[in-house]
Amino acid sequence: MENKVFSKDEWLEGIKALQSEYKVFVPVKAGDFHKFVRLEEQTIPDLDYQNTRLSPKSLVYPESERMFEFSTDENDPDYNILKEAQKDFGPQAIIGLRPCDAHGFLIVKRNFDNPEYKDPWWVRRYEASTLVGLGCNEPCGTCFCSSVGGGPFDEEGLDVLLFDLEDQYLAKALTEKGSTLLAKLDGGSEASDKELSKAEEVKKAAQEKISSKVDTSKLADKDVLELFNAPFWEDLAFACINCGTCTFLCPTCWCFDIQDEVYQKIGDRIRNWDACMFPLFTLHGSGHNPRSEKFQRVRQRFMHKLKYYVDKYGNGVQCSGCGRCVQFCPVNIDIRHVIELMNSH
Amino acid sequence: MLEYVDKIRETARKLLDSGTVEVFIGYKKGSVPMMNEPVLIKDPDQADILWWDSNCALNLCNYLTKRKEKIGILATGCNSRNIVTHIIENQISREQLYIVGVPCKGMLDHRAIKRAVDNKEILEVSEDADTITVKGRDFEKTLEKKEFLQSNCAVCRHRNPVLYDELVADLVEEQEGVDPYKDVRAVESMDPDKKWAFFTRTIANCIRCYACRNACPLCYCPTCFVDESRPQWVGKSIDPTDTMTFHFLRAYHCAGRCTDCGACERVCPVGIPMRQFTKKLNKDAEELFSWEAGLALDQRPPLDVYRPDDYNDFIL
């Protein structure tokens, strides 16, 4: 696989040219934070950023998605028959996502793309996506990717990895998809040994800058019932306000709700992100709720990420260490602290 | 406000030790800068984890709803007004509470502080009486606190608790001559199209996480109208109509009850200024009913009572 070097201007020009073949998504500054938007004429990509406020999961798995449409008009020959909503699953390129967020897609993939069922929307969009990652020269104080099987320059789940070498990007193709994308870019030159070793230095320096570490290796061997019955959940949950901030910002939370909406005689079946923090999530029609108490919902979120997922897939925790929930939980419930509590129980 | 910490710990220890209260609700220092975690302690030996600084800007009244024990709780001006509202609305009884009043000089707007350092990552924060010093990897900056108050705190007229059993410090001077509704008037003066554009822009980033609702002590309904399924009042997607309906109806539901504590804006992960909606209704309550929420235990909110001289100009 090739390694190419682009000047930053060359790179930005290049990705603009990709628009003829891909829907291109880039981070932009929008007010106080960054978010991914579709690259258009007026878009100013900003790759000089730490991370987007919301993870790029919505580019594969939108917060609200029309699944089916139907007519509720009894005179319509297709009355009440659901039809898949027509959508564009053409190639898309996500430029500049962080390695933790690419790792997030792999974690979620085990849910949406499994041997028994494939989620048609997630799978088609994911397969149509070329993920061009941007290594983190300056990881945040809350980043703990290296504790959960990733790293600031981790390549897993990416098609291309970019190294920011001050005035240049070194683009390392990691998959066929990545090579294909790079081949479509004008300019650039084969990376020299000097540039390659500079990239290695940048990577090494970044890895050393990760200051937040937590041990997730013991979780698999813990007894699930002992953790479930641990005494710390109620105290831990006290501050929680049961909002969806942690789950909605998280690159690895995938839960959803399905709702029908009808306007006049046209109906849609829609799926929306949902959150295990909401009491309604598990409320039975009878009124019974297996997780009626706040601490049960908080316990569910962390047990799911740190134990159930670990046991179910045998492939690590359901967390990519991006630190969004740590930074933005309104009441400062810190998953790193929860891992420590679980480790010490 | 750091000088309050020792006094808060001492008071909590005393109250728990003497059995005056069974639990004490305050804050502990957060794991990231400008974040603190609400905490409930039961043991006097835990008192040393209690903390206070200019980032204790959630509303602790939120944690009182329907609790059964005898509770000690810290209360700033706005928090105490919400406690009053909670008592009036039968969410907690006065007898259960030992209110430790915290005279407040305003909480800091963490977003404005981040903006002042170009949204670079702040790794360390320290504050003294008038300034806050923020440090990152390659910067250090000292800022005047009064320039970086949360926007609700900047226009606060009730910094001192209105209901308390004891104070952690002397009362502070109230701000005189503040104009809390300047921004509301600006919106009022817009023509309908502009207003609509303003509203649409305001909620555009909303992800329907309900952090604003859940951080609000007024939002204690067992089932919120957005969660009702029979009938379903609001769609659940991020369609702007539904999102706006949520914010507007919530604001109306808070009319005459909101203390402008700012918790809703503080917790929003995407920075939506939803106080633009609640403040309009605060302004109406004040202008039409001469009412500010939570100032007295013996008066019910205006939308809760009927008086023959109530404002009725809207009746044609």
Add this chain to the structure above:
Amino acid sequence: MDNPYLPYPVRIEEIITETEDKNLKTFKFVFLNPEDEEKFSYIPGQFAELSVPGKGEIPIGIASSPTEKGFVSFTVNKVGLVTTHLHNMKVGEIMGIRGPLGNWYPWEEMEGKNVVIIGGGFAFTTLRSSIVYMLHPDNRPKFEDIIVVYGARSPGMLLYKDELAAWEQRDDIQMHITVDATDDPDWKYNVGFVPTITEQKITSSENAIAIVCGPPIMIKFTQPVLEKLGFPPERIILSLEMRMKCGIGMCGRCNIGDQYVCKDGPVFSLAQLKKMPPEY
């Protein structure tokens, strides 16, 4: 790509009001496309999502047996938005069925054994499917004794009354029908709660497997009775209910520990459940 969320269109063929309070109705559906019936090949114990366009979907156990051809049936309790709307629908209307979903009763393990079926209230639906399936001449020789304890609050709340009466007449199935209470002087069956009747009528766990389906309270009190009779937890089989949306283990809400009730269940042995968090 196959879309596991897309329901098969069906027509309501028949609606039977089962109980005196009219809150339970059985719906018989016919597939609009005959090939869909082939695809909807199920085993007793499985469920499906009934899809009422405009209202949503609900997971309901399949009450018909795969030995009954040409239709599928479901007995639906009127509780929420979708079920209330469904109860107001008429014969001939079009809606959807998505499935079959979930696992099934352990039929291979049950072969050559005495099968004890214990059901309460409206949870009898997949048990009805199982009984019809076992009584089919092709299947009956595979099982030893079939013993059924089925209870409801009152005689008028029993499901499938005609079939119950017919099964009572047969000698290849032992029926123990019971009601919590009744003032009907003509009531000729048992009076008493399901756990009590189980204790009286089931005498042995020898070479037997028990399938229990009912409200949580019934399950809670039947469990010790079965354990006292010597049923090991591996041979006590339960079917669970949970709030569900996707039905295929993706939407995340119906988990008990690392198991999704919709995909890994709804059928679990007590031995399995004992290893899972008690959160259901």
